[in-house]
Amino acid sequence: MERLVVWIRGHRWTVDLPLYTVFLFLAPNWVGTGSWAVRAIPMLFVLPLLVRRRFPRTVAVLVIAGAAAVYFNEIWAYDRGRTELAMAVALFTLVKLGRRRFAAAIAFAIAVLDVQWGFLWGTYTENPTFTIVAVLPLHIAAWALGEFFRTKDQLTAEEEKRADAQSRAAVAEERTRIARELHDVLAHSMSVIVLNAEGAKLARHRDPEAVDRTLDTIGRTGRDALAELRRLLEVLHAGQAARSPQPSIDELRELVDQCGRAVALEVTGDPGGLTASAALQAYRIVQEALTNMIKHAPADATGRVEVAFEPEVVRIEVTNTGGQAPPAPAPALPSSGRGLAGMRQRVEMYHGELATGPLPNGGYRVRASLVVGS
Structure with a gap:
């Protein structure tokens, strides 16, 4: 229709x-x-x-x-x-x-x-x-109908403008949030580089091999920081936002336990080579998908989180089953931003894909990928 x-x-x-x-x-x-x-x-x-x-x-x-x-x-x-x-x-x-x-x-x-x-x-x-x-009522009715449909069209246009403005505001806010998170990651990388550089200066006369290892660490951290900086420049918006420590992929189990639902977690692959920023975005996508499940899925629905770390791609799939009971009051699970709009921004930043939609059994699925390879 x-x-x-x-x-x-x-x-x-x-x-x-x-x-x-x-x-x-x-x-x-x-x-x-x-x-x-x-x-x-x-x-x-x-x-x-x-x-x-x-x-x-x-x-x-x-x-x-x-x-x-x-x-x-x-x-x-x-x-x-x-x-x-x-x-x-x-x-x-x-x-x-x-x-x-x-x-x-x-x-x-x-x-x-x-x-x-x-x-x-x-x-x-x-x-x-x-x-x-x-015949006068015919023309009076024509004028009145014209006014009615004109007013209706104006209201529709205003609603579309308002919806577009809200969508733009949501995107801008989410980009600012992502930029803040990347700022924290870059600050950590720069701290590692500075500390290792100072340590290498002190150890250059006593332990030359330690200096080589330290320089390797500095080089690796610098390359990761440059990659994150490129992404930061894509999403950085004017304005300062309050900064706070951000979670990592290692805390997925704790996040799942906070749901208060029967949610299974399956992690495959080695996340060791994942940059801090990519780990953060993967965590946030899972967090937002679970938050949506708690808000909208029936209380007796069960969920499943699958995260696969591949050499160049991180694949995430969060599903929940249907149920008969109404949604229960959501526990204090923090939200990462603006729902699907936020997830879409995070996926686009890593040139991945996002697919969401209902399942035949009445459940819902969120499937995302992050391209983390060079």
Whole structure:
């Protein structure tokens, strides 16, 4: 249904199909003589209405001109239904698109034509005044509907802008959070380099081999720090945020135990060569996935966390089963940020992939990968 609505919004002409049907099959009321081709001329009102959204003013003028031609001709004058409907549609379109001044002029022209029709042809009816007044509700309703749909479109546009602004704010906040975490990692790396450099200076005369080992440590730490610095520059935003110690991948077991749910943990591979930043992002993804499970999964749902450390990729999969009980109050498990938006930012920073969605058994799955190879 949602796809159908989106498609219709992109093809507005489909909404007009019932209107065109009314124009074609509206019962005519012709008088006088003339061929059927001549009598069917009022049906040509449908042609300018085809482009009423693109050229609303031009179409309105053409419709009013056509209505004047119809109402001054004895053959066409009594085919009033199509004429009034065409003018009402043109008026509605102008109001809906916010052309109120032009719509007011068109409304005045419609009133003049209706009065003129009453004086020319309404005298042949039992109540000429009623023939004039009877069509007024149609045009009042056209104006009111135009205002209603214009207001609705404005509200929808405002909601879309608000949602876009909130999404941008969430992304900006999450990037700032990630930059802060990377700052802590870089600060640690720089501290290691400085301390080892000072130690190498003191030991260069007593233990040359220790100096070589220390220089190796400095080189390895420096390369890791440069890699993290490149990522930091991609996400760094202006502004200072409070800094606090960040958890590592070694604390996954403690994180799982905090859930208060039956969650199995399986870790494969060797995380020894993983940089501190990559370990932190993997931890945060697991943390956010478990937090979402606690918030949204039934109380009797069980979970499973699988983390695979491969030479160049860290693969993470967090799943939970469905259940019958309502979600229980969430324990004090800290959240890492902005849910899926935060996970997506962390994955993109390591050029990985993120896939989320429901499972056939009623559960949910979060699958992420971080490319940590050079």
